[in-house]
Amino acid sequence: MAEFAGLSVLWIILAVVALIAVVAVIVWAVRCAIVRRRAEASHAKEGLLNKEALCAICKGLLAGDEKCRRLRVCGHIYHAECVDPWLRRKTICPLCRAKVEVSRTDIVDAMV
The missing domain is CATH 3.30.40.10 (Zinc/RING finger domain, C3HC4 (zinc finger))
Structure with a gap:
């Protein structure tokens, strides 16, 4: 029984690490999109083509x-x-x- 308990804890830890990685990638992608949109808006305001x-x-x-x-x-x-x-x-x-x-x-x- 102790073997299964250790295995389930390992799966839980791997799932938490995977979830953190997915959230980090999503946050990074959103941040990049926001920076890109701000740069495009500032170029449009300055009249840069x-x-x-x-x-x-x-x-x-x-x-x-x-x-x-x-x-x-x-x-x-x-x-x-x-x-x-x-x-x-x-x-x-x-x-x-x-x-x-x-x-x-x-x-x-x-x-x-």
């Missing part, structure tokens, strides 16, 4: 020498020549459909 950023209206690359606009409500960036006519017709973001107030304070020029 990666080399693959596209205008959602014309699907053209957003180059540094073109005039672009960032919608303050959602942070999406478009070519000024693409988004201006869009916002004259509709007051929503073309990408996420967020409600946009069409005024100079809500549409910010982003030189990106």
Whole structure:
């Protein structure tokens, strides 16, 4: 009987160690996701674009020498020549459909 008692204690210890390892991996993954999301948000706020950023209206690359606009409500960036006519017709973001107030304070020029 003593043999089985030692074996069950060993299984309990292994199960607890495995549970701790699983929780540690989950916490690490969540923490990495949070850090990544914060970094993306700060890049969007600063107007930094990666080399693959596209205008959602014309699907053209957003180059540094073109005039672009960032919608303050959602942070999406478009070519000024693409988004201006869009916002004259509709007051929503073309990408996420967020409600946009069409005024100079809500549409910010982003030189990106």
